[in-house]
Amino acid sequence: MNTIETLEKRKSIRGYTSQEVEDQKLKTILKYGNKAPNAGEFHMSVITNKKLLKKINDNTLESMKNSDNEFMKQRAAIPEYEPLYGAPILILLSAPKEGFGAINTACAITNMTIAATELELGSCYVVSPLAAFESIPELSEKLEIPEGHIPQGGILLGYESEKQIPGKPWVEDYSNVNYIE
Numbered sequence: 723m724n725t726i727e728t729l730e731k732r733k734s735i736r737g738y739t740s741q742e743v744e745d746q747k748l749k750t751i752l753k754y755g756n757k758a759p760n761a762g763e764f765h766m767s768v769i770t771n772k773k774l775l776k777k778i779n780d781n782t783l784e785s786m787k788n789s790d791n792e793f794m795k796q797r798a799a800i801p802e803y804e805p806l807y808g809a810p811i812l813i814l815l816s817a818p819k820e821g822f823g824a825i826n827t828a829c830a831i832t833n834m835t836i837a838a839t840e841l842e843l844g845s846c847y848v849v850s851p852l853a854a855f856e857s858i859p860e861l862s863e864k865l866e867i868p869e870g871h872i873p874q875g876g877i878l879l880g881y882e883s884e885k886q887i888p889g890k891p892w893v894e895d896y897s898n899v900n901y902i903e
Contacts, residue, residue, distance in 0.1 A: 728840045735844030736887040738809045738880035747841045748811070751879065754837040755813075758829040764817040764874070766830070767865040770810060778854045778861070779806040785853030794850065800887060805850045807887060809878035812851065816862075816871035827874040834877050844882035849875050 748768070755766060769775060782805040786798035797803060806812060815830055817823025831847050838845035855861050855873045862873065 725836075728836055732835055732839040732845075733892070734846045734889055735878070735880075735882050736807045736846060736889055737883040737885045738807055738844060738878070739883045740808070740810060741881045743811055743843060743879055743881070747843060748879070750841060751834045751837045751843075752813075755815075755830040755834040758826075758833040760826040760829060761822040762818065762826055764815055764823060764826045764830060765868050765871055767814045767816070767867060769812045769814060769865065774864070775806060775809075775812060777858075778812065778851050779804055781854035781857055782806070782851045785857050786850060789853070794853075797850075803887060805848070806878060807846065808883065809844075809846070809880045811879040812848075812876050813879065814851070814855075814865065814867075814873055814876045816867045816873045818870050819872050823872070824874050831875055831877045834879075838877075838879055844878075844880055846878040847875065848878055851876050 752766060752768070769778070783798055783803070786794040786805065789795055789798075797805075813834070815827035817827050835845045835847060852873050852875070867873065
């Protein structure tokens with residue numbers, strides 16, 4: 723597959739099987755997360771512990787239900803909604819509070835979603851689990867997030883399930899582009 727084909731095939735997966743991701747595929751995805759353009763440091767915490775994933779999922783769902791954000795409330799109200807979509811892996815990216823942490827981690831996550839697609843894995847860029855870290859500060863300690871870093875975003879990884887939580891369909895629309903000549 724070439725890069726353009728991979729980008730065309732990439733989509734957010736909102737439903738995963740319980741099949742484990744092979745170590746070599748995970749290492750490859752982490753490698754390309756580290757190869758992303760960046761302007762500073764960031765840290766990746768790979769979470770595969772089922773009990774911890776459940777705790778993050780459940781706390782995220784509760785935070786979404788109680789959110790002031792209407793989109794979050796609507797998502798949480800979907801029957802059988804699970805914020806981690808049953809993914810066997812959550813990679814949480816954190817970075818220093820100051821600087822370009824959000825940009826650095828976004829670039830890394832983008833690289834990882836493209837690598838996952840190339841490796842025929844499903845992925846989803848997520849920010850809703852950050853709510854779990856706000857409501858349970860000891861989670862950051864449990865994940866050994868470096869001092870001075872805060873969670874910035876995450877990526878879910880796994881094999882795509884037939885059962886999916888619907889997302890916004892992609893529409894080819896370039897109304898957000900203008901040209902200055």
